[in-house]
Amino acid sequence: MTxxxxxxxxxxxxxxxxxxxxIRTALFNLLFARQRNGTFVLRIEDTDTERSKPExxxxxxxxxxxxGLSWDEGPDIGGPCGPYRQSERTTFYTDALKKLxxxxxxxxxxxxxEELEAERRAQEEHGQAPFYSGKCRNLTAEERSAHxxxxxxxxxxxxxxxxxxxxxxxxxxxxxxxxxxxxDFSIARSMTEPLYNLAAVVDDAAMRITHVIRGxxxxxxxxxxxxxxxxxxxxxxxxxx
Numbered sequence: 266m267t268x269x270x271x272x273x274x275x276x277x278x279x280x281x282x283x284x285x286x287x288i289r290t291a292l293f294n295l296l297f298a299r300q301r302n303g304t305f306v307l308r309i310e311d312t313d314t315e316r317s318k319p320e321x322x323x324x325x326x327x328x329x330x331x332x333g334l335s336w337d338e339g340p341d342i343g344g345p346c347g348p349y350r351q352s353e354r355t356t357f358y359t360d361a362l363k364k365l366x367x368x369x370x371x372x373x374x375x376x377x378x379e380e381l382e383a384e385r386r387a388q389e390e391h392g393q394a395p396f397y398s399g400k401c402r403n404l405t406a407e408e409r410s411a412h413x414x415x416x417x418x419x420x421x422x423x424x425x426x427x428x429x430x431x432x433x434x435x436x437x438x439x440x441x442x443x444x445x446x447x448x449d450f451s452i453a454r455s456m457t458e459p460l461y462n463l464a465a466v467v468d469d470a471a472m473r474i475t476h477v478i479r480g481x482x483x484x485x486x487x488x489x490x491x492x493x494x495x496x497x498x499x500x501x502x503x504x505x506x
Contacts, residue, residue, distance in 0.1 A: 271303025373419030396448030
């Protein structure tokens with residue numbers, strides 16, 4: 266993996282006031298970029314339309330400015346890789362989802378919340394970690410059509426495989442995840458509503474992010490994002506948690 270210029274990002278969701286942990290993560294990214302004469306990008310991840318609010322976005326801007334921190338590209342100042350709000354980047358995600366569906370790495374899932382909850386309870390009763398079994402993966406076109414005629418609206422899932430995903434983390438070293446434990450994870454609520462992992466992968470590639478530096482709580486997202494990147498033919502950034 267080679268990159269010419271360091272590009273990092275801080276990508277908060279405008280669902281409330283920014284907290285000190287977020288500022289800490291942003292500061293790590295900013296210092297890393299400044300040390301290497303790189304670029305610090307601010308991206309607003311506002312795909313959660315019910316919780317995202319303009320006033321929360323303004324609080325993020327104001328909090329950074331109050332601390333004397335600034336970015337090189339972002340929704341308020343623009344840049345070569347915009348737009349920098351995910352709500353304005355829907356076509357990017359739809360195109361990626363279409364590609365995953367076309368190459369067989371994603372599929373529509375028609376399971377109801379009640380069916381998924383029953384599956385989760387059964388797994389827990391047998392001492393298994395909860396994950397989606399993939400029962401909608403091999404539905405025929407006729408079966409999918411029947412579900413939709415019956416009024417079921419699908420979400421979309423990534424078709425995981427077998428084997429180990431190895432994360433080479435700049436801080437933690439080699440971390441291994443079994444794909445079987447990831448299950449067929451959900452990636453979109455609809456063709457125009459991506460979930461976090463799909464949107465982050467698409468945007469990191471489109472914005473040419475070279476290093477993803479974030480809190481340890483995101484480490485479990487990394488194997489999913491790596492699988493999505495490979496399936497879409499995208500270049501992986503370096504990860505540091």
